[in-house]
Amino acid sequence: MTLLQLDDVSVTYRTADGPVPAVRGVSLDLEAGSTLGVAGESGSGKSTVAATVLRLNPASSTVTGRVLLDGEDVLKMSFGQLRAVRWAEASIVFQGALHSLNPLQKIGRQVAEPVLLHGQADTRRGAEAMARELLGQVGLPPRLASSYPHQLSGGQKQRVMIAMALACGPRLIIADEPTTALDVMVQAQVLDLLTGLVRDLGVGLVVISHDLSVLGTTCDRLAVMYAGRVVEEGPSADVLARARHPYTRALSAAYPTIGDPAARFSPRGLPGDPPWPGDLPAGCPFHPRCPEAVDVCRTEDVRLRLAAPGHRAACVHVAAEVAT
Amino acid sequence: MNSRPVLEAAGLSTSFRTRGGKVARAVDGVDLELAHGEIVALVGESGCGKTTLARTLLGLERPSGGQVLVGGVPLRYDGRALKAFRRRVQLVLQDPTGSLNPRHTVYEAVAEGLRVHGVAGDEQQRVVDALSRVGMRPAERYFLRYPHELSGGQRQRVVIAGALVLEPEVLVADEPVSSLDASVRGEILALLLQLRDELGLSVLVVTHDLGLAWNIADRIAVMYLGRIVESGPTEQVLSDPSHPYTRALLSVVPESHNMEPVVLAGEPPDPTRMPAGCRFHPRCPQLASGEAEAAGVADDCRTGSLPVLPASKEHAAACFLSMARHGMLTD
Numbered sequence: 001m002t003l004l005q006l007d008d009v010s011v012t013y014r015t016a017d018g019p020v021p022a023v024r025g026v027s028l029d030l031e032a033g034s035t036l037g038v039a040g041e042s043g044s045g046k047s048t049v050a051a052t053v054l055r056l057n058p059a060s061s062t063v064t065g066r067v068l069l070d071g072e073d074v075l076k077m078s079f080g081q082l083r084a085v086r087w088a089e090a091s092i093v094f095q096g097a098l099h100s101l102n103p104l105q106k107i108g109r110q111v112a113e114p115v116l117l118h119g120q121a122d123t124r125r126g127a128e129a130m131a132r133e134l135l136g137q138v139g140l141p142p143r144l145a146s147s148y149p150h151q152l153s154g155g156q157k158q159r160v161m162i163a164m165a166l167a168c169g170p171r172l173i174i175a176d177e178p179t180t181a182l183d184v185m186v187q188a189q190v191l192d193l194l195t196g197l198v199r200d201l202g203v204g205l206v207v208i209s210h211d212l213s214v215l216g217t218t219c220d221r222l223a224v225m226y227a228g229r230v231v232e233e234g235p236s237a238d239v240l241a242r243a244r245h246p247y248t249r250a251l252s253a254a255y256p257t258i259g260d261p262a263a264r265f266s267p268r269g270l271p272g273d274p275p276w277p278g279d280l281p282a283g284c285p286f287h288p289r290c291p292e293a294v295d296v297c298r299t300e301d302v303r304l305r306l307a308a309p310g311h312r313a314a315c316v317h318v319a320a321e322v323a324t
Numbered sequence: 325m326n327s328r329p330v331l332e333a334a335g336l337s338t339s340f341r342t343r344g345g346k347v348a349r350a351v352d353g354v355d356l357e358l359a360h361g362e363i364v365a366l367v368g369e370s371g372c373g374k375t376t377l378a379r380t381l382l383g384l385e386r387p388s389g390g391q392v393l394v395g396g397v398p399l400r401y402d403g404r405a406l407k408a409f410r411r412r413v414q415l416v417l418q419d420p421t422g423s424l425n426p427r428h429t430v431y432e433a434v435a436e437g438l439r440v441h442g443v444a445g446d447e448q449q450r451v452v453d454a455l456s457r458v459g460m461r462p463a464e465r466y467f468l469r470y471p472h473e474l475s476g477g478q479r480q481r482v483v484i485a486g487a488l489v490l491e492p493e494v495l496v497a498d499e500p501v502s503s504l505d506a507s508v509r510g511e512i513l514a515l516l517l518q519l520r521d522e523l524g525l526s527v528l529v530v531t532h533d534l535g536l537a538w539n540i541a542d543r544i545a546v547m548y549l550g551r552i553v554e555s556g557p558t559e560q561v562l563s564d565p566s567h568p569y570t571r572a573l574l575s576v577v578p579e580s581h582n583m584e585p586v587v588l589a590g591e592p593p594d595p596t597r598m599p600a601g602c603r604f605h606p607r608c609p610q611l612a613s614g615e616a617e618a619a620g621v622a623d624d625c626r627t628g629s630l631p632v633l634p635a636s637k638e639h640a641a642a643c644f645l646s647m648a649r650h651g652m653l654t655d
Contacts, residue, residue, distance in 0.1 A: 274505060
């Protein structure tokens with residue numbers, strides 16, 4: 001059975017300026033033991049998608065569609081069921097992880113907390129022993145259990161967050177910008193750790209990032225989001241090498257290949273800024289910034305189309321290619 | 325006049341005393357030059373001293389040794405000299421949201437420098453010119469906007485306009501695009517290149533992003549634990565790195581293909597406890613693999629003292645192994 005299945009999920013926030021559609025009909029699948037990358041810029045809806053998997057959206061939001069975790073719809077669960085699912089079935093490593101640790105509590109105690117709450121250990125002592133084991137599993141010396149967060153480096157704190165996410169043996173881990181604030185070397189260490197967990201424990205992993213190149217090296221499949229929708233989705237290598245959506249191409253060009261003479265002294269970006277979700281342009285939401293826009297893009301809102309086996313893109317040019 | 329570097333570090337050191345009374349040598353002997361109209365990228369991991377070096381070059385920290393030279397003249401640290409210096413050398417920070425006052429309009433943000441420095445003349449015209457330079461046209465349309473009404477890219481443009489309005493010779497940009505969206509990043513980098521071409525501005529970019537260096541820098545200086553360990557023209561350093569640290573950094577960047585990743589264990593050591601010998605030796609993959617031993621330099625790596633890399637435009641690395649291979653070591 002598919003581990004995680006999002007089926008036409010939409011999330012709308014109610015704000016003083018009226019409803020803001022942050023996610024507009026996203027469908028994604030993830031099998032156990034595989035990795036899905038979700039790429040997008042700020043406001044693209046990628047973090048909202050992550051929060052929706054565990055129903056962590058604020059009360060001011062309306063969620064529609066289905067979020068199936070092992071076939072069970074998270075959106076229909078009672079609060080008690082949901083509480084059991086969080087941590088134990090699926091856990092999230094948040095973007096602000098470096099600030100999510102309690103500065104006044106020792107690391108071991110914080111890692112032990114979910115273990116105790118979910119009944120994985122009966123005593124605090126047992127839970128803290130498990131915490132030390134978890135720290136070892138993410139490559140930290142168990143003695144760090146008696147340290148405070150400020151004594152740890154950024155990379156070590158991120159590993160602690162991953163240890164907590166693993167605490168109750170979840171089958172799904174969602175990592176929201178897990179390496180954004182980290183140095184390249186530490187970033188490589190954390191990504192190695194995460195992919196190792198997928199390989200060794202067979203968990204399913206969703207990595208959310210604005211950096212397409214980070215996702216490309218870590219993930220089996222990639223989904224690119226823009227203005228609340230998935231605009232391209234397929235096997236990582238395909239999406240990076242043969243991007244079919246002009247936005248994906250622009251995103252990959254933003255991070256140059258070192259050594260590529262074409263990128264020397266010619267940084268590439270897109271004119272304009274990502275649209276505000278409360279005020280989307282008509283037609284294809286990307287058309288005002290698209291270098292390849294044609295007349296029809298101003299009026300027709302193209303949905304995902306098959307571009308190659310297992311590879312879909314939401315661009316009017318995809319159909320044109322199939323037709324010829 | 326233009327033959328002298330506009331900004332120069334000569335044997336520069338900056339140290340801090342920690343609470344335990346230990347001395348952290350954040351910058352520990354650096355020679356670096358920035359020529360007129362040149363873009364130099366200073367790269368390294370956090371804790372390597374790159375930000376302290378930039379702050380010392382800006383006159384924000386007093387060096388504990390060596391000198392900062394401006395147009396060949398040593399920087400003096402009295403109030404008036406520093407104020408005049410800061411007009412010539414301007415800082416652009418990482419996060420435009422944090423560096424703009426949320427209660428100041430775009431006009432006030434850009435004009436502030438003029439007021440601080442008591443610049444005479446037509447203030448409004450200068451603000452219009454600066455905003456136009458950074459691509460915010462027509463400038464008048466943005467005068468009364470507040471930072472929260474602007475996008476991230478526009479905010480960074482306002483910060484750059486605020487620096488440009490004083491007609492500086494040098495911009496020191498600390499991670500200028502790392503908090504911006506991917507699609508906006510290229511636009512800001514293109515702006516820096518354009519300012520160099522149009523105004524002859526020199527830019528020192530402090531970053532951990534090697535792709536950024538490849539995009540815009542003429543030269544690159546790689547810093548590790550207070551020293552520059554490799555420097556030279558960007559093409560040479562990034563296509564054919566000599567220092568094992570540069571190679572490791574480059575190999576883990578997802579943008580560099582065809583390199584077997586060398587993930588260094590651990591993190592940079594503590595600048596209060598400098599390792600003896602080459603300061604990279606405890607993490608050096610080539611010392612660990614026995615390559616340095618085979619070349620007969622392993623003892624040097626562990627205990628020898630490496631010369632400070634001179635501020636030259638040539639490609640050079642402070643590495644015993646690389647020097648031995650290039651026949652630069654004499655017994």
